[in-house]
Amino acid sequence: MDVLQQIKALRDELNQHNYNYYVLDNPTISDFEFDTKLKQLQDLxxxxxxxxxENSPTQRVGGAITKNFETIVHENRMYSLDNSYSKEDLLDWEVRAQKILGNVPLSYVCELKYDGASINITYENGKLKRAVTRGDGFQGDDVTNNxxxxxxxxxxLKGDFPNKFDIRGEIILPFxxxxxxxxxxIExxxxxxxNPRNTASGSLKLQDSAEVAKRPLDCLLYSLVGTNLPFSSHFKGLERARQWGFKVPVQSKLANSMDEVFEFIEYWDKHRxxxxxxxDGVVIKVNDLHHQEELGYTAKSPRWAIAYKFKAEQVSTILNSISYQVGRTGAITPVANLEPVQLAGTVVKRASLHxxxxxxxxxxxxxxEVFVEKGGEIxxxxxxxxxSKRxxxxxxxxxxxxCPECHAHLERKEGEANHYCxxxxxxxxxxxxRIQHYITRKAMDIEGLGGETVALLFNNGLVTNYADLYELKKEQVVVLERMADKSAENLINGIEKSKEIKFDRVLYALGIRYVGETVAKKLAKHYKSIDAIATASLENLITVDEIGEKIAQSVIEFFQNEENRIIIERLRNYGVQLELVEEESTSVSDKLSGKIFVVSGVFEKFSRDELKKAIEDNGGKVGSSISAKTNYVVAGDNMGPAxxxxxNQLGIAIISEIDFEALINDN
Known part of the structure; x- marks a missing residue:
């Protein structure tokens, strides 16, 4: 046997032993024998x-140093799950799904909800290509080496796997x-x-992968994402993933009714x-992948999956005092200061009083003496x-x-739960x-500038709004407490680099009340510039997808404020992006301009994603559900009866993929 054959044989053997030990929990050789073979491979x-x-078993010991984790945009967004806390919530969820699908028989996959750090791993030709943290769902950090x-x-991978796909799961740290x-x-x-969760999450961002290798992390995988995957249901996908070599939890179960879902929940509530x-709960997913596609997504969550949270752990302790915090919007939050008590793996000293x-x-x-709970909230x-003990x-x-900070008389608007300064x-x-919000990763992502430094800059009279950041000089900040020469340089460079941040994130960074990431994206895409948003009327704003009157009114009030307008002009002069810069436009035509399409069913010539892209490339808009505003439904096989x-009730034109092709080709 030549050297290359020897190396390949050792790699295959060690990979199999790793699988036996860490996935099957069934080692077939001793640790000493494994280490001997690994040393032999390292020598060769x-x-x-x-x-x-790079995929040799010898590379698992780490050693690669990552100074800065590259930000990677997810090919397929990582959504968060809606939470439920009762059987009634789950039954309501089932009713909503059936309403969309038309009362078809449904089966569900029940999985335990693991408390760790979410990860998306891409495989190409059976090899691990890249691993990216969840981040904000749209993009995350490349932590492949770790x-x-x-x-x-x-x-x-082993066996017959697709050429390319993503698998998602949770990085955990066993007790x-x-x-x-x-x-x-301690020693x-x-x-x-x-706690284990935060330690697992923090481990992924260690710069030295050799240090990560020393930590007993585990990875439980539960979801496959890709096109033309070789199975028709989620449960079959899990079974195939096991065959390819993934550690898919055996606790996952196929349930043919909501009663079986409840049995699974009740069992694991006692045995978790x-x-x-x-x-901390159970995730319930509609099993049929076609049904998942039909159900689609809301702005934040899949409609085909929901998390059931176990009843939270509860303890009692003494309320020592109440303090009041002022948020960036002026909202006052009362906080209970407690006698420290152990709860759900952490020592709790404070609790929200809402x-x-x-x-x-x-x-x-x-x-x-109060009862404290740590449920879905952090x-x-x-x-x-x-x-009885009062x-x-x-x-x-x-x-x-x-106000506990500026002593202004607090206000409480009708219908609002909070008091405001x-x-x-x-x-x-x-x-x-507001400045701390502006610099966050999801907003302007200013490297070298953290929340404490913002407070330091404000307290030293260097900034009073986020526009002031762009006038800072290195010599002004280098003299501040805990600010070394290199730190000051990084801060100034980070502020300068923030001028490259795209308009939708700038809009989110401005801190307009009720304008979160999703709303900012919708507004930026619709209006294309800050000036167009600033001059939009209430009636015009509420025509934008997902923009209601409350959000629209808040946007108008923000731009009516003279100080806000001055700050925005300053940002413009500093070079901050206040217009949407169209990236490589895939626009083909505007033939479908002003038309809204809903795509439903299974197609032969196109995938659903290809159809949606073709609609948008030709100026149309893809709707998630049928309404009076819908112009066309592109229907394939197995279109949802609902x-x-x-x-039909609304008199909307139903066309085939052939009709659609003719529509964009003007035939």
Whole structure:
């Protein structure tokens, strides 16, 4: 056997042993034998560098250093899931799905909801090509070198797999590994990690992959994404993924009714503590992939999947005091300061009290023993008071009437739950908060500038709004506390680079109330420039997809404010992008301009995505559901009966893919 054959044989054998140990949990050789074979392969590769392979088992030990993690746009967006907390929520979800699909029989896949860091891994020709974190769902960080160190992630697939696809899952840290890591830290006098989830997530962003390799991370995979995948249902996809070498949890189950879904939930609600890792609920997915396509997505979530959250862990502790925080919009949030207590793997010292109504409803008083819960929210919340332990001299909590920071008299608009500080341009936390929002990753992504530094700049009189950032000089910031020469240089460079950020993110960065990422994208795409948005009427704004009267009114109020208009002019003069720069336009024609299409069914000549792209390339718009505004339904085989019925009721033209082709070709 020549050297190359020896190397290939050792790689195949070691890959199989990794699979047996980390995926099947069924090792067939000892650790010593494995290490001996790995050393043998390392020696051969060292003597013959011409046979280097980035996917060799020897590369799993890490060693690559990543100074800056490249931002990668997801080919297919990673949506978040809607949450449910009761059987009634799930039954309502089923009714909504059936309404769209037309009361067809449905089966579901039940999966445990793992508490880790989401990951998207791309495979090409059976080899691991790239691994990207979820990020904001639209883009994430390239952490390929770090993911390759996780033994449960196959570097080379087995069997008959598609040429290219993505697989998604969760990077987790099992309890045993987490406890071992913490024990080692305690022994050397270091602070232990807070919880497995945050530690797993933080591990993915370590610059030295050799350090990641030392951590006992695991990867549980649960979703395949791609075109022309060789299966028709989600459950069959999971089975095929196992055959290709992926660690797909065996707990996943096919349920033929909602009653079977409830049985799965009830079983794991009792037995989840037997698992070796954290889980906080169950994910239920419509099994049939065609049905998934028919159901589609809302702005944030798939309509074909939902998360059921287990009842949150609850503890009791003493409420020591209540403080009030001022947000960037002026909203006042009361915060409970608690006697520290252990809850869901972390020490809790503070909890949200939401608003004045909540305090009054629960009759929360300082000195009370309160029940604290950590459910779907990151911040724990108080859900009740143990009245049997209340002191006789306790005093009813009076909500504050003035801003705790600037002392302006608080306002509460009719229909609003929160009190607001009206001193929008003079209240320090609001000013700092708006600038902090402006620099965030999802907004202007200014490298070298963090929240604490923004506060430092404001407190030293260097900035009073986000436009002031563009006038900062290195010599002004280098003298600030904890600001070294290199840090100051990075900050100024980061501000300069932010001028390249696209218009939709600039619009989000401005901090207009109710204008989140999705709304900013819709407005930017529709109006193309800040000037067009600034002059749009209320009636015009609410014609934009997903823009209601509340959002439209907030946009108008923002641009009516003279100080905002001055700031925007300054941003324009500094070179910030205030117009949509069309990237490589795929526009073919405007033949479909002003027409709204809904695509439904399975097609022969086109994939659904190709049809949607062709509609947009020819100036049309793709709608997610049929309404009176829909002009055409492009129908394929197995079109949802509910959509067919609705289209007929509204008198909407139903055309085939051949008709559509003729439409864009003017035949």
């Amino acid at each position: 590769e060292s003597k013959h560098p011409e046979y280097f392979d 993911i390759k160190t996780i033994k449960a992630v196959p570097i080379q 045993a590994g987490f406890e071992k890591m913490n024990q080692e830290l 050397i006098g270091e602070t232990p990690y807070a 503590h037997d698992l070796p890792y954290e889980t 608003n004045a109504d909540q305090i009054e409803k629960l009759d929360i008083r300082i000195g009370d 911040i724990p919340k108080i859900i009740g008071v143990d009245l 002191h006789s001299d306790s005093v009813i909590t009076e909500y504050i009437t003035h 009206p001193n929008f341009y003079g209240c320090p936390p609001q000013i700092i908060g 959509k067919l019925e609705k289209a």
